[in-house]
Amino acid sequence: QVGFGVLFGVLVGYVGGRMIDHFATRGWIEGAARQLSTLAVGVGAFAVAEIVNGNGFVAAFVAGLAFGEAAREHCTGAYDFAEDEGQLLATLTFLFFGAVFAGPALGDLTWPILGFALLALTVMRIVPVAVSLVGSHLSVPTVAYMAWFGPRGLASILFGLFILEEADLPAGDEIFLVVTWTVILSVLLHGLTSVWLSERYGQWYVIHRRSHMPEATAVEEMPTR
Structure with a gap:
């Protein structure tokens, strides 16, 4: 499954990217049509991989890598489009999840x-994050803030x-029932604490900010291809 996913991801992503680049350069597509064509590359890679019993998620991911290599000049526009549409699709996914899975799961909860x-939202999240940040010299409140906000959602x-x-x-x-309840609790706990803890952390940072703190280091925006 993974092999077919990689193979068809590269094929669809690269060919699709070259086609979009070719058409856009000649002015045959622009604006919304170019953005929708980019979306079609990912959907197409997923569909083709699934047809041949490959892994569609791997194919879509690899297609993105291949597309970025084949159509570098169009990556910024694709990023903006993906960010906007991603929010919409994420909202629809949670709506579907709540309507179809969360309701029935309420009656199947056990201790x-x-x-x-x-445990998945606390110990299994907080401890690995804290260990991974050893040596970063971040303060305890920063580590705790980063460790707590690891919501379980789309993935x-x-x-x-x-x-x-x-x-x-x-x-x-x-297993799926456990996943369902983990997501439900994540929505509740992280949703209820997000504003309050963010405000508390912001107040702490204003009071304790020092120029030598890693938290005060300027971070550049991640570049696109």
Whole structure:
């Protein structure tokens, strides 16, 4: 599955990128048509990979890499489009998730499921982040803030659906139920604490800011191709 995903991701992404670059250079497509064509490359890579029993998610990711190499001049516009449309698609995904999966899961909650979901949002998140930041010289409040805000959302839903539909595991339903409750609790806990903790952290930073602090280092915007 991964091999087919990589193969068709490269093929569709590169060919699609070259075609869009060729058409745009000659003025055959522009504006919204060019942006929608970019979206079609990712969707096409996913669809082709799924048809040949490849991994569609891998194909879409690799197609993006190949597209960036083949159509460098159009990456900035594609990024802006993806950012805007990504918010819309994310909202629709959560709407679908709440309507189809969250409701039935309310009646299947058990103590082990609740306990694992809470561990996934706390210990399993906070400890690895704290360990990864050892040596960064960030202050404890900064590490705690970064460690806490690791919401479980789209990625968890997608991989949970993959396990439910493709993996054919004996405990697939139970695993997806755990994923569902982890996402539900993440929406509640991170949603309820986001504004309050952000304000508290902002106030702490204003009071304790020093020029030598890593938190005070200017960060440049990540460049696009």
